[in-house]
Amino acid sequence: METYLEKLLSQIRCKKARPYIAEEIRDHIESQIADNLSEGMTSEEAEKNAVTDMGDPVEVGISLDRIHKPKIAWKLLVIVGILSLLGILIQQSILRQPGFQELETWRQEVYRYTTEGFVSCIVIGFLLMCVIYFLDYTLIAKYSRFIGVFILILGGLRLTSFFGVDINGVGSWVGFGMFRVSITSLMMFYVPIYGAILYKYRDGGFMALCKALLWLILPVFITFRIPSLGVAVIMMISMLMELTVAIWKGWFQLPVKKTIIGLGLFLAGLPVLLLAAMYAFHMLAVYQEARIRSYLTSSGDAYYMTSMLHKFNENISFWGNSGNNVLEGLPEFNKDYVFSYILNSYGKLAGIVVIVLLAALVVFMFGTSVRQKNELGMVMGFGCGMIILLNISLNLAGIFGLVPLTTTFLPFLSVGRNNILLCYALVGIILSIYRYKDVYPKKFKASQVSLQKTITLNLNM
Known part of the structure; x- marks a missing residue:
C-alpha cells in the first residue's frame, strides 16, 4: 500500500494537497481491506486486492492532480484591476477639473501630492x-x-499616547521613526484574523465561546476609544457575523439555535443601549456627540456636510458635469466623498457603473467564502467580505444622508x-482562499501536518 501511495502522490504537483489525498486514499484502501477480510481472504490477499481495485497509481494520480491543483480567481483579479485603473483615472481627473486652478495654492499642492501617492499605493x-x-x-x-x-498592542499604544502620531489633526496613527501605520486600518485587518482565532476554539464549549467574545470586545473597545466610532461599528458587526457563522457551523459544543438566539438577544440591543448611555453621560468625544445631535435634529455645524451633500445630489444629470462646485464645497472630496465627486463630475451613469463594479467585488468575495469547503477559509473570507461591504454601504449611505457621516472609504477609489x-x-x-479551494479539506487535523512532512521526506528520498 505504501508503494502504491508513493507512486500516486508523485503525480500530485501541489505538495499541500498530498497529505489530504494520502489520507483519503489510505482510508479507502483500509476500508476495502476490511471488506476483503470479512469475505475470508488472508491479510496479504486482502491488501493486494484492495490496492489492485484502486487502479493504476499513475493514472489515478494524474486524475487527482487535475482536481486538486491550485486555482486562480481571474474574475476577481479583473474586477480589482478595473477598479484600480478607474481609481487612478478618477484621481488624475481632479487635477484637470476647471475649478482646480481656482483653489488655494496649498490645496492644489495637497491634491497633487495625494494623487501622485495614490498611484504608488496601488503598485x-x-x-x-x-x-x-x-x-x-x-x-x-x-x-x-x-x-x-500584536495589533491589540499597537492599538493600546495609541490609547496611551506612546508612539502616537497626529496627522492633519487625526490621532489614529502609530509611528516608529519613518514608519507610520493607521490603527483604524490595522484594526479592520484584525477581522479576518479573528476568523482564524475562532477556528482555534473549534470543538470548545462555553468557556471557548467566552474567550471568543473577549477577542471580539477588546479591539472594538480600543477602536472606539481612539476614537473611531464608525470603524468600531464596522468591526463589531463583522466579527459578530463571523462568530454567528462559526456557531451555526457547530464549532462550539453548544446547542446551535439556542446559542445563536441567546447571543442575538444579548447583543442586538447592546450596541444601541451602550451608545445611548455613553451619549447621555458624555463619554463620547465632543465631535461624535455633535454629529449625533446634528443628525437627529438636522441642524448645527456637524450637519453642514450632510446638507451640502443633499444640495449636490439635487442637480445631478444622467451624464456629464452637474455644474456644482464640488472642489470648493467638499473637503477631501477625493477620499470620504469621492462618490459625490464622481456623480457631480460625470453623472448618474458613472455612479451606476461604480456601484455595479463594487457590487461585483462584494458578490465574488462572499461567493468565494460561501463555496469554500474548508471552514477556516470560509470564515476568514467572510470577514474580508464584511469589511468591504460595510465600508461601501456606510460610505454611500452617508453620501445620500441616510446615516450620520463617518470615516469610511470606497475600495480602490478613495485616497x-x-x-x-x-x-x-x-x-x-x-x-489565497480561492487558490486552495480544491486542496484543503473541510477541517484540518494535527495528524495531517506530520503526515505531510513524512510524505515529503519519502518522496525526496
Whole structure:
C-alpha cells in the first residue's frame, strides 16, 4: 500500500494537497481491506486486492492532480484591476477639473501630492496582494493569535499616547521613526484574523465561546476609544457575523439555535443601549456627540456636510458635469466623498457603473467564502467580505444622508495609503482562499501536518 501511495502522490504537483489525498486514499484502501477480510481472504490477499481495485497509481494520480491543483480567481483579479485603473483615472481627473486652478495654492499642492501617492499605493498594494496570495492564508491562521495580540498592542499604544502620531489633526496613527501605520486600518485587518482565532476554539464549549467574545470586545473597545466610532461599528458587526457563522457551523459544543438566539438577544440591543448611555453621560468625544445631535435634529455645524451633500445630489444629470462646485464645497472630496465627486463630475451613469463594479467585488468575495469547503477559509473570507461591504454601504449611505457621516472609504477609489493597502490585503486573502479551494479539506487535523512532512521526506528520498 505504501508503494502504491508513493507512486500516486508523485503525480500530485501541489505538495499541500498530498497529505489530504494520502489520507483519503489510505482510508479507502483500509476500508476495502476490511471488506476483503470479512469475505475470508488472508491479510496479504486482502491488501493486494484492495490496492489492485484502486487502479493504476499513475493514472489515478494524474486524475487527482487535475482536481486538486491550485486555482486562480481571474474574475476577481479583473474586477480589482478595473477598479484600480478607474481609481487612478478618477484621481488624475481632479487635477484637470476647471475649478482646480481656482483653489488655494496649498490645496492644489495637497491634491497633487495625494494623487501622485495614490498611484504608488496601488503598485505597493498589488505587490502586497501577491505576497499574501503566495503566502497561503493557513500560514496567517497559524500565527493568528500572535498577529491579533500584536495589533491589540499597537492599538493600546495609541490609547496611551506612546508612539502616537497626529496627522492633519487625526490621532489614529502609530509611528516608529519613518514608519507610520493607521490603527483604524490595522484594526479592520484584525477581522479576518479573528476568523482564524475562532477556528482555534473549534470543538470548545462555553468557556471557548467566552474567550471568543473577549477577542471580539477588546479591539472594538480600543477602536472606539481612539476614537473611531464608525470603524468600531464596522468591526463589531463583522466579527459578530463571523462568530454567528462559526456557531451555526457547530464549532462550539453548544446547542446551535439556542446559542445563536441567546447571543442575538444579548447583543442586538447592546450596541444601541451602550451608545445611548455613553451619549447621555458624555463619554463620547465632543465631535461624535455633535454629529449625533446634528443628525437627529438636522441642524448645527456637524450637519453642514450632510446638507451640502443633499444640495449636490439635487442637480445631478444622467451624464456629464452637474455644474456644482464640488472642489470648493467638499473637503477631501477625493477620499470620504469621492462618490459625490464622481456623480457631480460625470453623472448618474458613472455612479451606476461604480456601484455595479463594487457590487461585483462584494458578490465574488462572499461567493468565494460561501463555496469554500474548508471552514477556516470560509470564515476568514467572510470577514474580508464584511469589511468591504460595510465600508461601501456606510460610505454611500452617508453620501445620500441616510446615516450620520463617518470615516469610511470606497475600495480602490478613495485616497488613503493604509486603506488602499488594507483592500489589497483583504483581496490577497480571498485569492489565497480561492487558490486552495480544491486542496484543503473541510477541517484540518494535527495528524495531517506530520503526515505531510513524512510524505515529503519519502518522496525526496
